[in-house]
Amino acid sequence: MPEINFTLAQLGWKTFFNQQLTLDNLEQTTPYRITHVFRNRLIVLGENGELDLNLAQYPNLQNCTVGDWLLIPQTITEEPVILERQSVFQRKSPGSNTSQLIAANVDTAFIVSSCNDDFNLSRIERYLALAKEAQVEAVLILTKIDTINEEQKSAYLAQLRELQSHLNVVTLNALNIEDVHQLNDWCKVGQTVVLLGSSGVGKTTLCNTLCLRQESTAPIREDDSKGRHTTTGRSLYFTHSGGLILDCPGMRELQLTDCEDGIKTVFSDIELIASQCKFSNCQHQTEPGCKVLAAIEIGELAPRRLENYQKMLKEQARNSMSLAQSHQQDKAFGKLIKNTLKTKKSLRDN
Ligand SMILES: Nc1nc2c(ncn2[C@@H]2O[C@H](COP(=O)(O)OP(=O)(O)OP(=O)(O)O)[C@@H](O)[C@H]2O)c(=O)[nH]1
Numbered sequence: 001m002p003e004i005n006f007t008l009a010q011l012g013w014k015t016f017f018n019q020q021l022t023l024d025n026l027e028q029t030t031p032y033r034i035t036h037v038f039r040n041r042l043i044v045l046g047e048n049g050e051l052d053l054n055l056a057q058y059p060n061l062q063n064c065t066v067g068d069w070l071l072i073p074q075t076i077t078e079e080p081v082i083l084e085r086q087s088v089f090q091r092k093s094p095g096s097n098t099s100q101l102i103a104a105n106v107d108t109a110f111i112v113s114s115c116n117d118d119f120n121l122s123r124i125e126r127y128l129a130l131a132k133e134a135q136v137e138a139v140l141i142l143t144k145i146d147t148i149n150e151e152q153k154s155a156y157l158a159q160l161r162e163l164q165s166h167l168n169v170v171t172l173n174a175l176n177i178e179d180v181h182q183l184n185d186w187c188k189v190g191q192t193v194v195l196l197g198s199s200g201v202g203k204t205t206l207c208n209t210l211c212l213r214q215e216s217t218a219p220i221r222e223d224d225s226k227g228r229h230t231t232t233g234r235s236l237y238f239t240h241s242g243g244l245i246l247d248c249p250g251m252r253e254l255q256l257t258d259c260e261d262g263i264k265t266v267f268s269d270i271e272l273i274a275s276q277c278k279f280s281n282c283q284h285q286t287e288p289g290c291k292v293l294a295a296i297e298i299g300e301l302a303p304r305r306l307e308n309y310q311k312m313l314k315e316q317a318r319n320s321m322s323l324a325q326s327h328q329q330d331k332a333f334g335k336l337i338k339n340t341l342k343t344k345k346s347l348r349d350n
């Protein structure tokens with residue numbers, strides 16, 4: 001746990017948050033940033049050090065995530081205020097009709113993939129859509145570059161050209177400090193980075209190298225059955241260049257929700273071609289005058305890309321709808337209970 005005190009600016013505080021403060025807030029509350037999220041508690045860090053908050057005591061903080069800014073009242077009985085987020089990453093929770101917050105108030109997303117079987121363009125497009133939706137700069141990091149030869153490396157880089165999204169790409173060995181220096185520009189004082197990617201690609205390794213952190217000091221790593229370390233919580237650390245980096249558990253399933261704009265930005269090349277199709281509602285399947293199919297025909301557009309684009313759009317629409325529906329149902333159920341109690345009460349009172 002840090003012993004030195006940090007300024008708000010070092011913790012990533014920005015004008016955007018300052019503008020949300022009322023006079024009362026300024027006088028009666030202190031800003032803290034969430035640095036660790038555990039099942040039952042949160043660790044927050046502010047100018048005066050760390051606090052450990054019990055979620056049972058502050059139920060409104062259930063909807064927070066790492067990176068969030070809180071205003072903690074001086075009188076401990078009052079509830080903390082969650083400041084409006086500058087950016088947020090979320091997905092549909094696996095196996096339930098809710099959305100899960102991944103990280104908040106991030107400036108850059110490091111999308112991490114390793115140069116082996118994990119490398120998958122369609123998966124990278126998913127993470128890119130998340131970053132675009134959050135309006136956050138994305139950097140694609142290819143790890144384990146030390147395990148392949150130059151020829152293989154060129155082949156991976158060539159595949160990335162298909163994405164056509166002017167992507168920042170960095171190749172590195174996550175264990176090599178010289179290699180990791182390539183990332184310093186995104187890890188300056190007050191800047192926050194989130195690490196996204198599948199399990200085992202090297203997110204924690206990269207985080208350790210960036211933070212000059214000893215593996216054994218990482219507080220929330222557990223051995224899985226195969227003797228590997230896998231991250232189980234979400235935590236924010238300081239890099240040696242003064243930035244903040246957020247390590248997350250690998251995502252087995254990244255189901256998109258409320259992500260239409262993000263997807264359309266990642267596939268803006270297809271959107272542009274599609275705007276020239278003969279029919280404005282063209283589905284790019286068998287329609288005459290379809291420019292998208294024509295682009296595939298001449299090798300200008302990869303069929304995989306069109307397929308993934310349509311799949312992701314459909315998926316996000318389905319998930320957004322079912323989330324909205326279950327939210328409505330929850331509200332309707334709440335109303336029903338309230339009305340029943342009211343009726344009961346008036347029957348009793350009469
Ligand atoms: N050779 C080599 N090994 C690496 C590199 N990056 C990570 N590794 C190894 O890959 C394994 C998995 O790395 P982690 O950093 O735990 O992966 P992670 O992405 O944090 O995984 P989760 O926490 O499960 O999401 C470890 O044994 C690392 O030592 C790299 O660039 N080169």
Ligand SMILES: [Mg+2]
Pocket residue numbers: 203204205229230231247248249250
């Ligand atoms: Mg990890």
Ligand SMILES: [Zn+2]
Pocket residue numbers: 274277278282283284285287289290291292293
């Ligand atoms: Zn078309």
